[in-house]
Amino acid sequence: MWNADRSIGDRARARAAGPIVALAAWLAGGLTASAGYALTGLASFQGDNGANSYAALVRDAAGNLYGTTSGGPVNSFGTIFEVVAGTSTPIVLAKFNGANGANPFSELVVDAAGNLYGTTVFGGASGSGTVFELAAGSNTPTVLASFNGTNGANSYAGLVRDAAGNLFGTTSAGGANGFGTIFELAAGSSTPTALASFDGAHGNSSFAALVRDAEGNLYGTTAFGGAKDLGTVFELAHGASTPTVLASFDRFHGNTPFAALYRDAEGNLFGTTSAGGANGLGTIFMVSPGLNTPIFIASFDGANGRTPYTNLLADASGNLFGTTTGGGANDRGTVFELALGSDTPTTLFSFDFKNGAYPLSGLVMDPAGHLYGTTSNGGSLGVGTFYALSPSHGENLSVRPGYVVSPSAVPEPSAWLLLGIGGAALAGRSAWRKRAASAR
Numbered sequence: 389m390w391n392a393d394r395s396i397g398d399r400a401r402a403r404a405a406g407p408i409v410a411l412a413a414w415l416a417g418g419l420t421a422s423a424g425y426a427l428t429g430l431a432s433f434q435g436d437n438g439a440n441s442y443a444a445l446v447r448d449a450a451g452n453l454y455g456t457t458s459g460g461p462v463n464s465f466g467t468i469f470e471v472v473a474g475t476s477t478p479i480v481l482a483k484f485n486g487a488n489g490a491n492p493f494s495e496l497v498v499d500a501a502g503n504l505y506g507t508t509v510f511g512g513a514s515g516s517g518t519v520f521e522l523a524a525g526s527n528t529p530t531v532l533a534s535f536n537g538t539n540g541a542n543s544y545a546g547l548v549r550d551a552a553g554n555l556f557g558t559t560s561a562g563g564a565n566g567f568g569t570i571f572e573l574a575a576g577s578s579t580p581t582a583l584a585s586f587d588g589a590h591g592n593s594s595f596a597a598l599v600r601d602a603e604g605n606l607y608g609t610t611a612f613g614g615a616k617d618l619g620t621v622f623e624l625a626h627g628a629s630t631p632t633v634l635a636s637f638d639r640f641h642g643n644t645p646f647a648a649l650y651r652d653a654e655g656n657l658f659g660t661t662s663a664g665g666a667n668g669l670g671t672i673f674m675v676s677p678g679l680n681t682p683i684f685i686a687s688f689d690g691a692n693g694r695t696p697y698t699n700l701l702a703d704a705s706g707n708l709f710g711t712t713t714g715g716g717a718n719d720r721g722t723v724f725e726l727a728l729g730s731d732t733p734t735t736l737f738s739f740d741f742k743n744g745a746y747p748l749s750g751l752v753m754d755p756a757g758h759l760y761g762t763t764s765n766g767g768s769l770g771v772g773t774f775y776a777l778s779p780s781h782g783e784n785l786s787v788r789p790g791y792v793v794s795p796s797a798v799p800e801p802s803a804w805l806l807l808g809i810g811g812a813a814l815a816g817r818s819a820w821r822k823r824a825a826s827a828r
Contacts, residue, residue: 429476429776432767439771441762444750465490489518495546507543516541540569546597558594618643641682642671648699660696669694693722698750720745744773
């Protein structure tokens, strides 16, 4: 449960006391980006097995992948699907019917028993969306809770689950001011509790999953609101009822973030914005503890992608990976890497519609360094694809065992250990902070 055990003032002092150093060493001692990735698995959604996937995949310990689609078979309001390890064909596990939810946009969370948890944007008792569970072996989603507006409405975000089974997330609307909420669904409860309502000044409309640290503090983004109404990075300290704005966007550093954050072992937060930056096509940014401004890392230029909507993932060397919804060789979106030490994203793969188009979901990486994801459009029927990418020269990335899911899907307190941040990555993060301080 959400209990006050540390004052907000203590949290603020702890952040301010954190070391603030520049980023120059990051650029001086970087690694070489991968040469590229080859398509090694592809399947088109056919409608009867789902259509238009907007959610990142989650991978279980056996290598099976799970995801959602917002559309699907006739009289269906979306699906939950599985891609069995070693195959490339999505198999429908369950269909939404409106009453049990409609149109999921969020990635799933999988627990140790194989149960899946997520949210839907619409459907449920009030039509404002649901929190659901698909029990292992079941083919029918169970509504754990329906949103009613007061406690939030229209959740596009995935959940984070703590060790006690409590679920945390965000809604894009509803709450005290209509700008969305941060909510908790306590284990065994059927009513989401609004831990905080956004008010514009502290953010407006979160579309992204939260990340949670070992102390129970929650971090996320809003697409709008903040000092310039261009979006924020926020923290909800454990026990607090008002989000703290860690950074407001200003176009130069990027604006309108739709993506969840990635948090490293030092507490640095990394993410993407869908717009802004040097070319107005989106950025990769960092927010460092104690430095309440976004730190600009890289801008997209169209050739290497544009308009990213998804969160980043990191390998054990500290390289960052993600997708963009447009740009690349065919302007149908890319898979990119930002190598440790670089300030320019490298295109690893460009979509061409036949193999998918406009990916709105992030990536998942297996222990051998293969990347998996979905696209929202393209493929044989134009309703999206599942794809698998492998390093084109056969190299395996050094990924710690267990780093198989997006940050928002990993229960605390072990989440940040599973993120595969080795010594080189920590050095790179410190170097990034040095660059920030030197720029001030």
